[in-house]
Amino acid sequence: MLDADFFRRWMTATAASVDREADRLTALDSPIGDADHGSNLRRGFTAVTAALEKESPPTPGAVLTLAGRQLISTVGGASGPLYGTLLRRTGKALGDAAEVDEQQFAEALRAGVDAVMQLGGAAPGDKTMIDALAPAVDRLADGFGAARSAAEQGAEATTPLQARKGRASYLGERSIGHQDPGATSAALLIAALAETEGK
Ligand code: ADP
Ligand code: MG
Helix, strand or coil, X not given: CEEHHXXXXXXXXXXXXXXXXXXXXXXXXXXXXXXXXXXXXXXXXXXXXHHHHHHCCCCHHHHHHHHHHHHHHHCCCCHHHHHHHHHHHHHHHHCCCCEECHHHHHHHHHHHHHHHHHHHCCCCCCCCCHHHHHHHHHHHHHCHHHHHHXXXXXXXXXXXXXXXXXXXXXXXXXXXXXXXXXXXXXXXXXXXXHHHHCC
């Protein structure tokens, strides 16, 4: 079973990973964006960990809805509302249970990813964070390690794609040949899940 502490540690592990990888995320956002993805997410997840420490939400759902709210209010770029919606919608789907099992979490995360697709209008193959999130959700029933591999492969597979959503889409064919920064950070989020499980 997964309790509030598990979800708090997932957010903390994501914040640490985003902090370590911020320069790389920003470098990926340079040729096909505006070179701010790493700093956007670093600001967002720093606010998430500070809010979680201050408020200690008691349930998995409350942890994720608070985290999502923080991302929406602190990240200026497109990724803030999208990641914020992912976590808020996932948290809402978890309800107010004190603990959830892996299957409930997998269903909730699917609802979160669906909400991101609805908000941003992106489908798999559009060269966005969805290309890492959707395959991860599809493999979650096989464990966090399987989801992590699927997310990482999905992020790498964005390189040959032409962007159809977000800032990178303005480049048309020139967006081909670069890995998508948001798919890369989404793989960090899912990888942090696998890291958290092991503790
Ligand atoms: P901005 O593009 O406003 O500078 P960021 O650099 O923080 O915001 O985030 C860019 C990432 O957001 C992209 O790499 C992509 O993965 C993701 N993204 C952008 N638009 C969408 C969308 N409509 N749907 C899903 N993801 C998107
Ligand atoms: Mg950007």
